[in-house]
Amino acid sequence: MEIIHFAAECYPVAKVGGLADVVGALPKYQCQAGHYAKVVMPAYDTRFMHQNSWQNDYQGYIYLGNLELPYTILRESTNKLGYDLYCVYIQGLTDRKNIYSEHDDTERFFAFQLAALDWINQWQHLPDILHCHDHHTALIPFLKQYAWKFQKLRNIKTVFTIHNGLYQGWFSWNKLHYFPAFDTWKSGLLDWAGTINPMSSAVRCADAITTVSPSYMRELQYSSYGLEILFQQLSYKCYGILNGIDYEVWNPATDTYLDKHYTIDNVNEVKAQHKQEICETFRLNPDNPLIAFIGRLVHEKGADLLPQAMGQAMYETQGRICFIALGSGSSQIEYELERLKIYCPGIFNCYIGYHEALSHKIYAAADFLLMPSRVEPCGLNQMYALRYGTIPIVRRVGGLQDTVQDIGEWEGFGICFQQPNVLDIIHATHRATYLYYYNFDFLKSLRQRIMTFDNSWQNSQRKYEQVYRKILQEE
Ligand code: ADP
Numbered sequence: 001m002e003i004i005h006f007a008a009e010c011y012p013v014a015k016v017g018g019l020a021d022v023v024g025a026l027p028k029y030q031c032q033a034g035h036y037a038k039v040v041m042p043a044y045d046t047r048f049m050h051q052n053s054w055q056n057d058y059q060g061y062i063y064l065g066n067l068e069l070p071y072t073i074l075r076e077s078t079n080k081l082g083y084d085l086y087c088v089y090i091q092g093l094t095d096r097k098n099i100y101s102e103h104d105d106t107e108r109f110f111a112f113q114l115a116a117l118d119w120i121n122q123w124q125h126l127p128d129i130l131h132c133h134d135h136h137t138a139l140i141p142f143l144k145q146y147a148w149k150f151q152k153l154r155n156i157k158t159v160f161t162i163h164n165g166l167y168q169g170w171f172s173w174n175k176l177h178y179f180p181a182f183d184t185w186k187s188g189l190l191d192w193a194g195t196i197n198p199m200s201s202a203v204r205c206a207d208a209i210t211t212v213s214p215s216y217m218r219e220l221q222y223s224s225y226g227l228e229i230l231f232q233q234l235s236y237k238c239y240g241i242l243n244g245i246d247y248e249v250w251n252p253a254t255d256t257y258l259d260k261h262y263t264i265d266n267v268n269e270v271k272a273q274h275k276q277e278i279c280e281t282f283r284l285n286p287d288n289p290l291i292a293f294i295g296r297l298v299h300e301k302g303a304d305l306l307p308q309a310m311g312q313a314m315y316e317t318q319g320r321i322c323f324i325a326l327g328s329g330s331s332q333i334e335y336e337l338e339r340l341k342i343y344c345p346g347i348f349n350c351y352i353g354y355h356e357a358l359s360h361k362i363y364a365a366a367d368f369l370l371m372p373s374r375v376e377p378c379g380l381n382q383m384y385a386l387r388y389g390t391i392p393i394v395r396r397v398g399g400l401q402d403t404v405q406d407i408g409e410w411e412g413f414g415i416c417f418q419q420p421n422v423l424d425i426i427h428a429t430h431r432a433t434y435l436y437y438y439n440f441d442f443l444k445s446l447r448q449r450i451m452t453f454d455n456s457w458q459n460s461q462r463k464y465e466q467v468y469r470k471i472l473q474e475e
Helices: 018-032 047-051 105-120 140-146 148-153 173-178 184-189 198-205 214-220 228-233 267-281 303-316 331-343 356-365 381-387 398-403 422-438 440-450 457-473
Strands: 002-006 036-042 054-064 067-076 084-089 129-133 157-162 208-211 238-240 290-294 322-327 348-352 368-371 391-395 415-417
Touching: 002 018, 002 105, 018 036, 018 129, 018 457, 036 105, 054 105, 067 105, 084 105, 105 140, 105 148, 105 173, 129 140, 129 457, 140 148, 140 157, 140 184, 140 198, 157 198, 157 457, 184 198, 198 228, 208 214, 208 457, 214 228, 214 238, 214 398, 267 290, 267 356, 267 440, 290 356, 303 322, 303 331, 303 348, 303 422, 322 356, 331 348, 356 381, 368 381, 368 422, 381 391, 381 398, 391 398, 391 422, 391 440, 415 422, 422 440
Parallel strands: 002 036, 002 129, 036 084, 129 157, 157 208, 208 238, 290 322, 290 368, 322 348, 368 391, 391 415
Antiparallel strands: 054 067, 067 084
């Protein structure tokens, strides 16, 4: 099958969160399985764009309202990512350092989608599947179906994957003139609650909807920021498929960000060395259990609960615990973490910002990884943690409940809690400390066991393939 992925992020070209990891890995595994997968994304002003060579594949122009915008399709010339990567360059719109900006994302991503479709519209041979990821590419199923200029693309099947239902990309009907002429009888398919809502339009127009875990698919039916009824009524074409992780990038035996590598055989010794290094860098006590948090500092991730929960856990254990946090986001949470660092030297430290290399080092060094998320469509961090022999401490929600089983259960291997609140987090950290101080041999064997788990893309790739085959058979 020939599959074209459209997305705003793709690792290692441009990454903000898990969307990039998925779009950077899934096509590679699809190509390895014998399909022909490509990625089409905006050409940002990122380091990857400057450090690699690009071939000018096509030039054209589109209209956004009455604004004529020339665009260029750039192809990464070495195919080093394991699939063909195409970046759509539109001067003044895509060429920014930031992937997302506050004021004109509607225009940027609308123009990107129009240019990508305009380019594919010129192809002699058409692909089998257009696979759109999140709201930045969610107008594609509607446009290819009902815009007159894209009539040629009508029979191509579309899949829409929701990585995060919170961001729906809605904008005002005042911007209707951005659309190329289309069958106006169908304009109801764009509307949701009086606005143009790209995500709701994709949910209605795409041939299949997927999201990144079975539990999150169920949760969307009763909590999806206004779209619940859609997910209930269209459940026949909705699928929850767990993300995999890229075992080539996330492998403690070969990880290029680590100076000491390890496998199941020497995880306990080498992890101790990584922990020693991180603790020296961040001036933490290496004798204490090290609990890490890595992620966006936002309400969704439960990051607002961290300062109080960590502070109280440190007090209750009389300083026999250590925390390290890596992330950026809400300035209030950043400020509170920075302040906690001053009050708790030796037991708490944080790095505010985005740091890919440090994240790998922390996964390797930490004893536990804490994820107190309120919402977690899939969550990749817990899978990276498992791969690096780090015990996950997670709230039972979305993908976290599909991938982590509590040690109190049969064959369990993580620590789970029910509610996203300070008390539940503290209770979970007490269980972790108990394991560390009173059952260290079990903890060591647990590390070895979790490293054997298979969360690779091969499984997930097969499930996407089944969805593609199913919709291709439908008339
Ligand atoms: P999200 O909702 O942010 O997409 P995921 O768990 O799906 O959450 O993916 C988060 C990804 O982003 C992981 O690869 C994680 O390691 C990475 N990440 C998040 N914040 C940071 C940061 N500050 N520095 C480095 N990596 C980060």
